[in-house]
Amino acid sequence: MTDPVLSIRDLTVEIPTRHGVLRPVNGVSYDIAPGEVLGVVGESGAGKSMAGNAVIGLLSPPAHVSGGEIHVNGARIDTLTGEAMRRLRGKEIGMVFQDPLTSLNPLLRIGDQLTETMLAHLDISRAEASKRAVAALEEVGIPGASERVDSFPHEFSGGMRQRVVIALALCAEPSLIIADEPTTALDVSVQAQIIALLKKLCRERGTAVMLITHDMGVIAEAADRVAVMYAGQLAELGPVREVLTRPHHPYTHGLMGSTPLASRGRDRLHQIPGAMPRLDALPEGCAFHPRCPNSQSRCQTSPGPRIADGDGRAACWFPLKQEAVA
Amino acid sequence: MGMVNIRNLTRVFDVSKPWLNRVVERREKAFLTAVSDVSFEIAERSVYALVGESGSGKSTIGKMLVGLLGPSEGSVEIRGTDLAREKDAAKIDAVRRDIQMIFQDPFASLNPRWRVRDIIVEPVASRGGNTEGMAERLLEQVGLAARDAGKFPHEFSGGQRQRICIARALASEPKLIVCDEPTSALDVSVQAQVLNLMSDLKDEFGLTYLFISHDLTVVQHMADRIGVLYLGRLVEEADPDALFDDPKHPYTQMLLAAAPQLGNFGREVPPPTGEIPDPINPPTGCAYHPRCPLAADICARDRPEMRTVRGARVACHMVE
Numbered sequence: 348m349t350d351p352v353l354s355i356r357d358l359t360v361e362i363p364t365r366h367g368v369l370r371p372v373n374g375v376s377y378d379i380a381p382g383e384v385l386g387v388v389g390e391s392g393a394g395k396s397m398a399g400n401a402v403i404g405l406l407s408p409p410a411h412v413s414g415g416e417i418h419v420n421g422a423r424i425d426t427l428t429g430e431a432m433r434r435l436r437g438k439e440i441g442m443v444f445q446d447p448l449t450s451l452n453p454l455l456r457i458g459d460q461l462t463e464t465m466l467a468h469l470d471i472s473r474a475e476a477s478k479r480a481v482a483a484l485e486e487v488g489i490p491g492a493s494e495r496v497d498s499f500p501h502e503f504s505g506g507m508r509q510r511v512v513i514a515l516a517l518c519a520e521p522s523l524i525i526a527d528e529p530t531t532a533l534d535v536s537v538q539a540q541i542i543a544l545l546k547k548l549c550r551e552r553g554t555a556v557m558l559i560t561h562d563m564g565v566i567a568e569a570a571d572r573v574a575v576m577y578a579g580q581l582a583e584l585g586p587v588r589e590v591l592t593r594p595h596h597p598y599t600h601g602l603m604g605s606t607p608l609a610s611r612g613r614d615r616l617h618q619i620p621g622a623m624p625r626l627d628a629l630p631e632g633c634a635f636h637p638r639c640p641n642s643q644s645r646c647q648t649s650p651g652p653r654i655a656d657g658d659g660r661a662a663c664w665f666p667l668k669q670e671a672v673a
Numbered sequence: 674m675g676m677v678n679i680r681n682l683t684r685v686f687d688v689s690k691p692w693l694n695r696v697v698e699r700r701e702k703a704f705l706t707a708v709s710d711v712s713f714e715i716a717e718r719s720v721y722a723l724v725g726e727s728g729s730g731k732s733t734i735g736k737m738l739v740g741l742l743g744p745s746e747g748s749v750e751i752r753g754t755d756l757a758r759e760k761d762a763a764k765i766d767a768v769r770r771d772i773q774m775i776f777q778d779p780f781a782s783l784n785p786r787w788r789v790r791d792i793i794v795e796p797v798a799s800r801g802g803n804t805e806g807m808a809e810r811l812l813e814q815v816g817l818a819a820r821d822a823g824k825f826p827h828e829f830s831g832g833q834r835q836r837i838c839i840a841r842a843l844a845s846e847p848k849l850i851v852c853d854e855p856t857s858a859l860d861v862s863v864q865a866q867v868l869n870l871m872s873d874l875k876d877e878f879g880l881t882y883l884f885i886s887h888d889l890t891v892v893q894h895m896a897d898r899i900g901v902l903y904l905g906r907l908v909e910e911a912d913p914d915a916l917f918d919d920p921k922h923p924y925t926q927m928l929l930a931a932a933p934q935l936g937n938f939g940r941e942v943p944p945p946t947g948e949i950p951d952p953i954n955p956p957t958g959c960a961y962h963p964r965c966p967l968a969a970d971i972c973a974r975d976r977p978e979m980r981t982v983r984g985a986r987v988a989c990h991m992v993e
Contacts (some may be wrong), residue, residue, distance in 0.1 A: 602861060
């Protein structure tokens with residue numbers, strides 16, 4: 348196996364507050380190989396975006412990485428200073444956010460935004476950068492790229508803007524892209540275009556992608572492996588087909604059951620009782636045990652086994668062993 | 674005779690610049706046709722779903738149905754009463770009492786300064802009805818506790834707030850509830866809870882829903898009849914099984930193919946081409962023809978009529 352592009356070990360993010368320390372990310376470990384798409388799913392507040400922001404060094408204080416290690420291409424990055432991190436960001440790690448309008452500068456032509464990024468990270472001339480900007484826009488499928496480089500962000504539709512953001516994330520040829528809900532603000536047909544584009548670019552360039560989303564359908568179609576997060580912890584990690592059709596963790600199982608599916612007809616949807624606990628009121632033991640149908644006394648006292656890479660798929664004392672559900 | 678009869682409904686918005694700009698910049702007035710000649714019927718005690726992408730006019734239809742917007746042309750009749758044209762105030766009020774609405778964003782649709790009790794009973798209190806014990810009873814019906822009545826909206830999660838919105842919608846004992854993307858802001862597990870609750874309440878109170886959504890799987894789960902909108906026009910209307918097993922309009926086919934599906938691991942499909950055109954200058958003829966794989970000359974020239982094909986109503990020249 349090739350060396351992973353991104354390797355996270357026991358990553359913990361803490362937010363000190365007046366009422367104690369919150370841990371939106373708590374002991375999370377995973378790797379992403381070159382050319383691999385890792386889907387990170389979970390409901391709001393599960394810590395999926397927080398983990399992404401920790402990798403790219405965009406945690407807003409007082410949130411900070413308080414434990415664990417983050418390696419990109421073998422080099423540790425969580426200990427880097429602000430200046431060193433700034434050089435890395437955009438160069439080694441590209442980022443695609445949910446809302447394409449707020450991630451582009453409304454006052455700059457998109458060509459200038461692309462060349463600015465390239466000049467900051469690559470050792471090339473301005474003329475070369477302009478040439479590459481047009482090529483980058485062509486690559487992400489913007490028609491008439493040589494004219495559109497002089498357009499402003501507001502002149503593009505939502506889907507086109509997200510293509511520009513992807514071009515921007517890719518223009519310095521990073522080895523890792525973090526895509527945080529890249530299609531949530533888009534319509535279904537445009538979403539299909541953007542997902543296809545991400546997959547194509549990732550395959551052609553061998554870029555690793557961390558695809559953060561709450562949409563299981565998007566994960567099923569785009570990801571190679573999936574990490575399911577619950578209350579800041581990794582609940583389950585494994586190949587996407589395995590995890591979605593034969594979930595081992597009761598939470599994953601519940602999540603799949605709550606998703607309306609054509610094959611399931613119009614029966615009542617499965618409900619996970621209750622709601623995800625607040626970070627300042629996490630239960631003892633396994634965070635999922637109050638909502639878990641299989642909870643036993645061990646679950647109430649000791650947190651589920653941590654998922655280490657290679658062994659174990661679900662952070663659960665009593666993983667489900669069952670046939671396909673979907 | 675359905676509960677709701679919508680005939681040739683059209684809504685045009687004036688999106689012109691102010692007159693001075695028009696004079697100085699020599700611009701014409703600009704009009705956006707959000708809904709164009711839409712007709713359908715909602716049967717009593719059924720769930721009619723409108724699906725479509727952004728800008729397809731689904732929310733505009735919902736707003737015209739509850740009377741938040743008036744139609745430019747055509748009519749909305751609820752139990753035989755046209756709210757926009759009816760003169761008898763008592764009759765209008767009687768119909769309005771039967772309609773309620775649930776909005777998408779449960780954070781924006783509850784007054785943060787009101788207690789939950791006051792929020793819930795407002796549809797009845799504003800008409801001077803007796804509201805004693807009503808909030809507590811409704812809260813229990815939607816799966817919250819009676820003591821929650823004294824709390825403020827910020828003390829609840831998104832799913833719980835949507836339950837409060839549902840309780841408020843139920844307070845005036847309506848017959849018809851317009852649900853505009855009621856679960857789009859919710860997580861899947863919470864969405865499942867809210868959808869189940871809505872199904873239960875429908876059976877319990879004999880409700881009729883107009884369910885507006887962009888999420889095809891949710892619509893398939895909830896609806897008895899589905900209308901697909903594209904650029905303000907109804908392109909196809911069918912029962913869920915017919916629509917999902919045998920989509921007839923090329924746009925419906927594209928929409929179904931583009932929707933991500935759980936079973937399709939690593940699916941590689943040619944993504945749809947093109948984007949929704951500008952509604953201020955919609956294409957001539959069939960609005961979908963610039964993106965349509967079947968498009969012929971006639972599609973660019975004539976707007977297709979609604980035809981019945983194998984149990985579905987379809988607006989397409991090419992469907993046989």
